Amino acid sequence: MSTKQRILETALELFNTTNTQAATTNHIAKAMEISVGNLHYHYKNREAIIFKLYKQMLEESTLLVQDLPKDIVELFEHQKLMSKVLWKYRFFYRELLFLLSRDPLLKSRYISDNLAHRERIRITFVNLATHGDLDVPIDNIYEQLTDTVMLVLTFWNPMIETLGQEIDENGFEAATTHLRGSMRPYLTKQALDKLRKFDDS
Amino acid sequence: MSTKQRILETALELFNTTNTQAATTNHIAKAMEISVGNLHYHYKNREAIIFKLYKQMLEESTLLVQDLPKDIVELFEHQKLMSKVLWKYRFFYRELLFLLSRDPLLKSRYISDNLAHRERIRITFVNLATHGDLDVPIDNIYEQLTDTVMLVLTFWNPMIETLGQEIDENGFEAATTHLRGSMRPYLTKQALDKLRKFDDS
DNA sequence: ATATGTCAAGAGTAATTACTCTAATAGTGA
DNA sequence: TCACTATTAGAGTAATTACTCTTGACATAT
Numbered sequence: 053m054s055t056k057q058r059i060l061e062t063a064l065e066l067f068n069t070t071n072t073q074a075a076t077t078n079h080i081a082k083a084m085e086i087s088v089g090n091l092h093y094h095y096k097n098r099e100a101i102i103f104k105l106y107k108q109m110l111e112e113s114t115l116l117v118q119d120l121p122k123d124i125v126e127l128f129e130h131q132k133l134m135s136k137v138l139w140k141y142r143f144f145y146r147e148l149l150f151l152l153s154r155d156p157l158l159k160s161r162y163i164s165d166n167l168a169h170r171e172r173i174r175i176t177f178v179n180l181a182t183h184g185d186l187d188v189p190i191d192n193i194y195e196q197l198t199d200t201v202m203l204v205l206t207f208w209n210p211m212i213e214t215l216g217q218e219i220d221e222n223g224f225e226a227a228t229t230h231l232r233g234s235m236r237p238y239l240t241k242q243a244l245d246k247l248r249k250f251d252d253s
Numbered sequence: 254m255s256t257k258q259r260i261l262e263t264a265l266e267l268f269n270t271t272n273t274q275a276a277t278t279n280h281i282a283k284a285m286e287i288s289v290g291n292l293h294y295h296y297k298n299r300e301a302i303i304f305k306l307y308k309q310m311l312e313e314s315t316l317l318v319q320d321l322p323k324d325i326v327e328l329f330e331h332q333k334l335m336s337k338v339l340w341k342y343r344f345f346y347r348e349l350l351f352l353l354s355r356d357p358l359l360k361s362r363y364i365s366d367n368l369a370h371r372e373r374i375r376i377t378f379v380n381l382a383t384h385g386d387l388d389v390p391i392d393n394i395y396e397q398l399t400d401t402v403m404l405v406l407t408f409w410n411p412m413i414e415t416l417g418q419e420i421d422e423n424g425f426e427a428a429t430t431h432l433r434g435s436m437r438p439y440l441t442k443q444a445l446d447k448l449r450k451f452d453d454s
Numbered sequence: 455a456t457a458t459g460t461c462a463a464g465a466g467t468a469a470t471t472a473c474t475c476t477a478a479t480a481g482t483g484a
Numbered sequence: 485t486c487a488c489t490a491t492t493a494g495a496g497t498a499a500t501t502a503c504t505c506t507t508g509a510c511a512t513a514t
Contacts, residue, residue, distance in 0.1 A: 055491080071354045073274060076471060087493040092473065094491090146350040149411050153272045153347070163417040170416065196434040199412075200401075206415065207408040210350050211400075214407065215371065216364040233397040237438035256461080277501060288463040293503065295461090 056094045058084055060108065063101045067143035072102065072151065099155050106144065106158060110165060113137040120176050124185040124243045125250045127176060128228065135224030138209055142219065146210055174198045185243035186235075193238060200234045257295045259285055261309065264302045268344035273303060273352065300356050307345065307359065311366060314338040321377050325386040325444045326451045328377060329429065336425030339410055343420065347411055375399045386444035387436075394439060401435045 053061075062084040066075035077098050081091040095101050113134055121127040138145060152159040177194050180186040188194065208227040209219045217223075232247070239247075254262075263285040267276035278299050282292040296302045314335055322328040339346065353360040378395050381387040389395065409428040410420045418424075433448070440448075 071351060073351075073355070077473080078471070088473080089475085089494065090492050097472070146354070147348075149347040149414060150272060150274075150351045152415070154274070163415065166415050167417065192434070196431065199431050200435070203404050203408060203412055206412060207404060211404055211407060213350060214353070214364065214367050216368065230397065230400050233393070234401070234435065278503080279501070289503080290464065290505085291462045298502070 055086065055090065059086075059091060059094055059101065060105060063098075064105055064141070064143070067102075067105075068141075072098070072143060072147055077101075099158070102144075102151060102155070103158055103161075105141065106162070109137060109141045109144065112140075114169075115172065117172060117175070120172055120179060122179055123183050123246065124180060124239070125246050127180070128232075128247070128250065131224075131228055131231070134205060135227065136221065138205070138224065139219065139221050142209055145206055146213070148206070170198060170202055173201050180243075185240055185246070186238050187240050188238060197235060197238070201231065204231055204234075256287065256291065260287075260292060260295055260302065261306060264299075265306055265342070265344070268303075268306075269342075273299070273344060273348055278302075300359070303345075303352060303356070304359055304362075306342065307363070310338055310342045310345065313341075315370075316373065318373060318376070321373055321380060323380055324384050324447065325381060325440070326447050328381070329433075329448070329451065332425075332429055332432070335406060336428065337422065339406070339425065340420070340422050343410055346407055347414070349407070371399060371403055374402050381444075386441055386447070387439050388441050389439060398436060398439070402432065405432055405435075 059080065063075065063080050066080060066083060075098075077091055077095075078088055080101075081088045095104070115121075115130065121130050144151070152162060174194055177186060177188075177197050181188050204227050208224065208230070212219050212223060212226070260281065264276065264281050267281060267284060278292055278296075279289055281302075282289045296305070316322075316331065322331050345352070353363060375395055378387060378389075378398050382389050405428050409425065409431070413420050413424060413427070
């Protein structure tokens with residue numbers, strides 16, 4: 053593997069186990085046994101590493117609009133994928149607001165990505181209604197559910213940590229359960245049937 | 254006002270406008286025009302200041318168990334109070350996980366407080382059901398709603414910031430709206446009536 | 455009056471951070 | 485082979501951080 057990629061992996065590992073402030077570029081270089089000069093040859097500074105990790109995470113998780121989940125099962129399958137990414141890059145969500153306050157570029161980039169993400173989630177719920185999985189009595193239920201998903205995706209793991217529990221790869225199941233609970237009042241009989249089958253398989 | 258209290262206020266102001274890493278003890282001292290020596294006479298280090306601010310915040314927000322909201326209106330009134338505190342100490346929730354990772358003492362303290370807080374919220378929902386404001390078909394709805402409240406209280410403001418919106422004192426109204434939306438499927442007619450009157454007054 | 459504790463100033467410093475710079479080596483295409 | 489570019493090591497450093505230490509002013513208690 054290239055040094056450039058190894059730097060990312062080592063940084064990610066250190067960021068996840070400690071935090072981005074404690075893991076300086078000097079530490080990262082030492083941990084992977086290369087010189088500081090070498091590290092700085094590949095990445096200008098730590099911000100650049102974090103930014104690259106962010107973009108990498110984005111590539112691993114973004115669904116294009118045409119590939120949005122069409123029904124309830126696809127939605128929960130997609131959430132399974134997301135949970136892996138959220139675990140892999142857990143340092144990022146742990147420190148999210150702090151990181152954004154230290155890097156204006158990352159901040160503006162994250163915000164515009166996040167707005168787009170929010171819109172895709174909203175569209176997904178409209179899709180679900182169109183496909184008869186969701187029964188939406190009032191219009192602003194879409195906003196309601198969208199906000200719930202945003203909160204859970206971004207902050208479920210951090211919340212778990214504030215309750216003294218260690219998070220792990222599978223810990224997101226609880227989040228999925230929570231999301232289902234939030235949607236349940238609006239799920240149709242058809243959707244519930246699909247989910248039952250999905251759970252059995 | 255005592256120097257000791259002025260330090261807290263200045264630190265809070267700086268923490269809120271930038272972040273806890275950028276606001277060093279040297280900066281705080283300079284901002285309030287006292288010497289570093291003087292600042293360190295009153296507080297051992299920055300961690301001590303943050304810890305004190307945390308305890309202050311706690312005092313301003315904790316309800317004793319006997320004073321828990323008894324019905325839906327008291328609940329939302331309490332949330333109004335909480336929203337002021339969340340705004341006043343917004344730096345804390347912005348950086349929550351980062352701060353906990355840097356200070357083990359704060360971490361263990363916050364976690365035990367938070368667990369107690371969670372329990373009080375759960376009890377409040379049981380209270381609401383007892384008073385006929387909440388209709389709970391399945392038992393785990395209590396957990397569901399408790400998790401929702403925890404997420405919203407702790408992370409609503411941070412989420413708003415990740416969508417590019419500035420938060421302010423009144424910004425928590427949206428959070429309240431969201432919470433109501435989450436509870437709506439389980440609110441009784443009686444509760445909805447109370448809320449209508451509450452909104453009019 | 456003297457002693458004692460409190461509060462404050464500010465100079466000084468060890469340690470750390472976030473790099474830069476130079477020089478050397480390895481690889482690659484002409 | 486030679487020229488050039490890419491990669492790497494590691495010494496060196498300016499700036500910052502997070503304090504400590506000494507000194508002195510005041511207030512109060514004895």
